Amino acid sequence: MTSHSRKSNSANPNEDAVQKLVYGISHDLGAPLRAVVQFSQLLEQQLDAHLDEKARYWLHLIRDGGSKAQAMVEALLRYSRLSSRMRAHNRFSLQDVAVAAIDEQVNRWRYTHPQAMQPDWDIPAPLPHITGAMEHWHLFFSCVVANALLFQPKDRPDNIPRLRVLDESRNETFCLVIEDNGIGVAENRWPELTRPFMRGQSEQDYPGLGMGLAYCERIAHLHGGSLDFRLSSLGGLAVVYSHGPETG
Secondary structure, three states, X not given: OOEEEEOOOOOOOOHHHHHXXXXXXXXXXXXXXXXXXXXXHHHHHHOHHHOOHHHHHHHHHHHHHHHHHHHHHHHHHHHHHHHHHHHOOEEEEHHHHHHHHHXXXXXXXXXXXXXXXXXXXXXXXXXXXXXXXXXXXXXXXXXXXXXXXXXXXXXXXXXOOEEEEEEOOEOOEEEEEXXXXXXXXXXXXXXXXXXXXXXXXXXOOOOXXXXXXXXXXXXXXXXXXXXXXXXXXXXXXXXXXXXXXXXO
16 A cells, blocks of 8 residues: 655754744744734724725735734744653553544534534544653644544535544554545645645635644654555545554
8 A cells, every 4th residue: 555654853953953943933923923913903993984995905915914924823833842842751541632632623523514414433443552742642633633524525515524543553563543534635745745834725615724734744753753644445535653662
């Protein structure tokens, strides 16, 4: 079975410098972006009676663009902070973390899609206890599950979103697989999926920043593992995390 793998680069001596640069840039951009959004709102409020439709449209573009840039900055800050939060290592039940994250995302989906077919998910065999940053793994499952629920076919209102979590560990290598029945991704695009702010679909149809799988790859690397992609037996995409015997 064909898969795409992104291996850990945690031993790169330049990584800390890159992370500090990302944090510094994203942190320093916050204030000017807040000013852009706030002053565009003030202009719109104070000058509303004097604005024609074209001017309102321009201010709307400024405000929305600034708000999106703010969200992107917050996403970069979150990405850079993943490294600093690796100190909180302990042994925990991956099963409990997976169930909590899936329940959270499914309940959110039910709230925002009350008329849609409700998701069906399964963990056929209990997941093991592992050592790592539990907060990271909650984010990992949350991002993958949110993508699985979001990227469902728009032309099939009777479609039931399906999700399955599998432990495919073999020969002392831990292997976690999360697969869905969504629209999938062409194999030649798998290498792009973890690029920050990667958007493979129209934002109008599938809204979001495109950071979910970038977080997941970063978490995989910080735990010494790799992130792979393959075709899902459910018809969509399968996200695969694997790690050598020291995962335990």
